[in-house]
Amino acid sequence: MKNKTNLEIRNMFEKISEKYDFMNRIISFGLNEYVKTQAIKELNIKPNSKVLDLCCGSGDLGKIIKKLQPSCDVIGVDFSQNMIELASKKNPNITYRQMDVTSLAFEKNSFDYIVMGFGLRNIPQKNKALEEIYRTLKSEGQFLHIDFGKHNIYSKIYDNIILFIIKFFTKNTKPYKYLILSKRNFLEPEELIELFKFNKLTYIKHKNMLFDVISFQILKKTEIK
Numbered sequence: 222m223k224n225k226t227n228l229e230i231r232n233m234f235e236k237i238s239e240k241y242d243f244m245n246r247i248i249s250f251g252l253n254e255y256v257k258t259q260a261i262k263e264l265n266i267k268p269n270s271k272v273l274d275l276c277c278g279s280g281d282l283g284k285i286i287k288k289l290q291p292s293c294d295v296i297g298v299d300f301s302q303n304m305i306e307l308a309s310k311k312n313p314n315i316t317y318r319q320m321d322v323t324s325l326a327f328e329k330n331s332f333d334y335i336v337m338g339f340g341l342r343n344i345p346q347k348n349k350a351l352e353e354i355y356r357t358l359k360s361e362g363q364f365l366h367i368d369f370g371k372h373n374i375y376s377k378i379y380d381n382i383i384l385f386i387i388k389f390f391t392k393n394t395k396p397y398k399y400l401i402l403s404k405r406n407f408l409e410p411e412e413l414i415e416l417f418k419f420n421k422l423t424y425i426k427h428k429n430m431l432f433d434v435i436s437f438q439i440l441k442k443t444e445i446k
């Protein structure tokens with residue numbers, strides 16, 4: 222399967238948006254919210270912070286942040302109009318903007334925290350997205366990245382199980398075949414950390430969950446004076 226272009230990826234997410242939350246629960250065996258909540262808790266977000274949720278999809282991460290820290294000002298960004306509409310309906314207290322993560326219409330040093338769940342894997346120009354994250358983070362601001370983790374035996378078992386299960390729930394299996402391929406081709410946590418460091422972000426910590434099939438990393442912007 223050849224690599225998808227940005228436009229193909231956007232069209233794919235526009236098409237699957239309607240079933241996105243339902244299918245997410247299925248393919249995560251209901252652990253979706255638990256994993257995201259654990260990662261957000263680890264960030265220890267301070268009250269009244271300005272937080273950007275990149276590749277926000279249907280708005281799960283923003284929702285968790287607002288629940289844990291209601292005083293935060295949260296902005297969600299996604300390039301899919303359907304996802305933005307879905308997220309806005311679910312979270313009326315969050316502002317959503319349709320934008321490409323590789324070209325953010327925000328001033329530099331705007332955010333105390335930037336979070337991104339299951340997004341970077343889908344972006345062909347990863348360095349461009351990370352440049353934008355660095356630019357829009359405030360000095361000492363933190364970046365949380367969550368996605369699939371190690372390519373271990375459990376990860377392979379997971380791929381086979383979900384391919385089997387999704388056939389019961391949807392006729393359109395293409396996006397889930399893409400999910401598995403993109404997951405297999407994605408960097409492992411240690412490689413990701415190197416990519417983040419290459420993009421000037423300073424490593425704080427990372428954690429692997431669910432037999433290392435899921436991983437999250439926390440980094441910060443340390444401005445070179």
Ligand SMILES: C[S@@+](CC[C@H](N)C(=O)[O-])C[C@H]1O[C@@H](n2cnc3c(N)ncnc32)[C@H](O)[C@@H]1O
Nearest residue numbers: 234276277278299300301304321322338339343
């Ligand atoms: C797998 S979903 C993750 C959604 C959500 N963060 C979550 O954890 O459930 C990936 C999202 O990233 C968005 N996306 C992918 N590439 C993007 C880009 N270059 N700019 C903005 N959004 C992008 C897609 O539209 C999709 O909603």
